[in-house]
Amino acid sequence: MGTLKIQNMSFRYDGMTDELFADVNLAIDESWKLGLIGRNGRGKTTLLNILRGQLDYHGSIETNLTFNYFPAEVSNPNETTEQVLLAITQTDVSELWKIQIEMDQLGLSDAILSQPFNQLSPGEQTKALLAASFSQPAQFGLIDEPTNHLDAAGREVVANYLKQKTGSIVISHDRAFLNAIIDHVISIDRTQLQLFAGNYDTWQAAFDQKNQSEAQLKSKIEREVKTLKQSAEQTKSWATQAEKGKNKSAHQNQQVNLDKGFISHKASKVMKKAQNTLKRTEAGIEQKQQLLKNVETPQVLTLNYHPLSKTVVTVQDLQVIRGERQLLNSALNFELKPGERLVLQGLNGSGKSTILHALQGETFLISGGTVHWAHQVKISYVSQTFDNLSGSLQEYADQYHLELSDLLNMLRKLGFERQTFQVDLSQMSMGQQRKLAIARSLCEPANVYLWDEPLNYLDVITRQEIETLITESQPTMIVVDHDTTFTEAIGTKYLSI
Known part of the structure; x- marks a missing residue:
C-alpha cells in the first residue's frame, strides 16, 4: 500500500x-x-x-x-x-x-x-x-x-x-x-x-465551528492583553516611584555625610521587584499577541454601491456577433431592476462575455436590437482576462481614480499579505491579480456590477466572503460564472444563452 x-x-x-x-x-x-x-x-x-x-x-x-x-x-x-x-x-x-x-x-x-x-x-x-x-x-x-x-x-x-x-x-x-x-x-x-x-x-x-471558537478566543485574548497592559502601566509607575525614592534616599544620606555609595536597601528592593514584575508582564503581553497572530479573523467586505430608484437597463431583441459569426440562437430580451442579479448561463464560446462587452457600448459587437441604460448609470466591470497588468498598486489606483488607502484596505480584507503591496502587478499570481480586480470593483462607486467569471483563481474562503457580501448587500448585477454554488446563492434571475 x-x-x-x-x-x-x-x-x-x-x-x-x-x-x-x-x-x-x-x-x-x-x-x-x-x-x-x-x-x-x-x-x-x-x-x-x-x-x-x-x-x-x-x-x-x-x-x-x-x-x-x-x-x-x-x-x-x-x-x-x-x-x-x-x-x-x-x-x-x-x-x-x-x-x-x-x-x-x-x-x-x-x-x-x-x-x-x-x-x-x-x-x-x-x-x-x-x-x-x-x-x-x-x-x-x-x-x-x-x-x-x-x-x-x-x-x-x-x-x-x-x-x-x-x-x-x-x-x-x-x-x-x-x-x-x-x-x-x-x-x-x-x-x-x-x-x-x-x-x-x-x-x-x-x-465554521473553528471560526466561532477563534472569535471567542480572540475576544478573550484581547481582554487579557488589555488587562496586562494596564498592569504594565501600573508597574512602570511603581518602578518610577521606587527610583525616585532611591535617589531621594541617596541625596538625604549625602546630606548627613554618610557613605556616598549607600542606597536605601528598601527602595532598591522595591525597584528590583517592580522591574522583574514589568518584565514578566511585558513577556505575557508578547505571548498573548503572538497567539492573536495565529487566529484567523474572518473579514467583512464592503462595496461602494449606490442603488438607483428606477429600472437600470432594458435590453430588447439584442443580437451579438464575433467577427462575421452570429452568436445567439435567439434575440436577447431582459430588464434589470434595482437589487436584481441576472446570471448569464451557457457553454464556453456561446457569447456570454461578448454580451457583457456589447452592454457596455461596444456597438461593433451588436448586429441588432437595443440596449437602454438609466441616465448617468455607473457600471463597475470585472473582466475574465487580466489585460497584462503591470506597475505599482499606486499606479493602478490612480488609473481607476481610487484612494490607495481604500484599495490597500480592501486587499487586506481579501487576504493580501502586506509584503505583496510592494510587488509589481505583473509578478502577482493569477489569484492575486483576480483579487485586485475584485478589490477595485468593490471600491469604485457603482449603480450596477458586470462581473465576467469573477471567481476564477479565487480560493474557497474568499468566494464565501464575496457570496456573503452580495447576499447581504443586494446589489444590482449581471454575472457570468461557472461556480453553480455561487450563482445559485446570489442570482435572482437566470438567462440561458
Missing part, C-alpha cells in the same frame, strides 16, 4: 520573513482523494511543488508513490496536440491509444490530435492535459486547478472522470466539484496543515 509521510517539514521562500510552512506533519494513504484548501498565497501550489521535489525544504518526506503533476508544462504549444501529449508522457505514437482511451472518457474527439495545441479552446486544453496525465498507470495525481476555464458541463465531465480514478490531491475552488470527487480535505491554516476525513461540506462545518 502506497503512503506519503511528512515529518517536521518547514519551508520559506528567499526573502520571506516568516515561514510558509512550519514543522508540518501529515500522513496520507494512496487510496485517498484529497482536496487541498486554503487562501490564495498560503502555499497550495508550493506544497505540490515540494512533493514533486521542485523545492528544497527542512524536515523529511517519505513516500513510495510516483507523483504525476497536472497541468504539465507545454514546451511548444505550436505543435500538434498529438506531439504535445506524446512529449508530456514521454512515449511514442505506438502508445497513443492509452491517451485516446482517456480522451474518450473526457468527451474529446480524436480530431483534436491533428490540431495545433494552442488553437484548442482552454477547456479542450485542460481535458487533453488531464488525459495525458491519467494515461500513465500507477501514479498519484497532484492536480492543480483543473476546473479553470471549464463551463458547468465541462466541470461535470471532469468530476465524473476523476471519481473513477485512484488517489490524488486536487486543488480546486469549486465547492460543488470538490464535494463530488473528494473523501478527505487538507486545509492550509496559516503555517500548518490539517487533515479532515470527508468532503468539502465536512470541512466547511469544521471551519
Whole structure:
C-alpha cells in the first residue's frame, strides 16, 4: 500500500520573513482523494511543488508513490496536440491509444490530435492535459486547478472522470466539484496543515465551528492583553516611584555625610521587584499577541454601491456577433431592476462575455436590437482576462481614480499579505491579480456590477466572503460564472444563452 509521510517539514521562500510552512506533519494513504484548501498565497501550489521535489525544504518526506503533476508544462504549444501529449508522457505514437482511451472518457474527439495545441479552446486544453496525465498507470495525481476555464458541463465531465480514478490531491475552488470527487480535505491554516476525513461540506462545518471558537478566543485574548497592559502601566509607575525614592534616599544620606555609595536597601528592593514584575508582564503581553497572530479573523467586505430608484437597463431583441459569426440562437430580451442579479448561463464560446462587452457600448459587437441604460448609470466591470497588468498598486489606483488607502484596505480584507503591496502587478499570481480586480470593483462607486467569471483563481474562503457580501448587500448585477454554488446563492434571475 502506497503512503506519503511528512515529518517536521518547514519551508520559506528567499526573502520571506516568516515561514510558509512550519514543522508540518501529515500522513496520507494512496487510496485517498484529497482536496487541498486554503487562501490564495498560503502555499497550495508550493506544497505540490515540494512533493514533486521542485523545492528544497527542512524536515523529511517519505513516500513510495510516483507523483504525476497536472497541468504539465507545454514546451511548444505550436505543435500538434498529438506531439504535445506524446512529449508530456514521454512515449511514442505506438502508445497513443492509452491517451485516446482517456480522451474518450473526457468527451474529446480524436480530431483534436491533428490540431495545433494552442488553437484548442482552454477547456479542450485542460481535458487533453488531464488525459495525458491519467494515461500513465500507477501514479498519484497532484492536480492543480483543473476546473479553470471549464463551463458547468465541462466541470461535470471532469468530476465524473476523476471519481473513477485512484488517489490524488486536487486543488480546486469549486465547492460543488470538490464535494463530488473528494473523501478527505487538507486545509492550509496559516503555517500548518490539517487533515479532515470527508468532503468539502465536512470541512466547511469544521471551519465554521473553528471560526466561532477563534472569535471567542480572540475576544478573550484581547481582554487579557488589555488587562496586562494596564498592569504594565501600573508597574512602570511603581518602578518610577521606587527610583525616585532611591535617589531621594541617596541625596538625604549625602546630606548627613554618610557613605556616598549607600542606597536605601528598601527602595532598591522595591525597584528590583517592580522591574522583574514589568518584565514578566511585558513577556505575557508578547505571548498573548503572538497567539492573536495565529487566529484567523474572518473579514467583512464592503462595496461602494449606490442603488438607483428606477429600472437600470432594458435590453430588447439584442443580437451579438464575433467577427462575421452570429452568436445567439435567439434575440436577447431582459430588464434589470434595482437589487436584481441576472446570471448569464451557457457553454464556453456561446457569447456570454461578448454580451457583457456589447452592454457596455461596444456597438461593433451588436448586429441588432437595443440596449437602454438609466441616465448617468455607473457600471463597475470585472473582466475574465487580466489585460497584462503591470506597475505599482499606486499606479493602478490612480488609473481607476481610487484612494490607495481604500484599495490597500480592501486587499487586506481579501487576504493580501502586506509584503505583496510592494510587488509589481505583473509578478502577482493569477489569484492575486483576480483579487485586485475584485478589490477595485468593490471600491469604485457603482449603480450596477458586470462581473465576467469573477471567481476564477479565487480560493474557497474568499468566494464565501464575496457570496456573503452580495447576499447581504443586494446589489444590482449581471454575472457570468461557472461556480453553480455561487450563482445559485446570489442570482435572482437566470438567462440561458
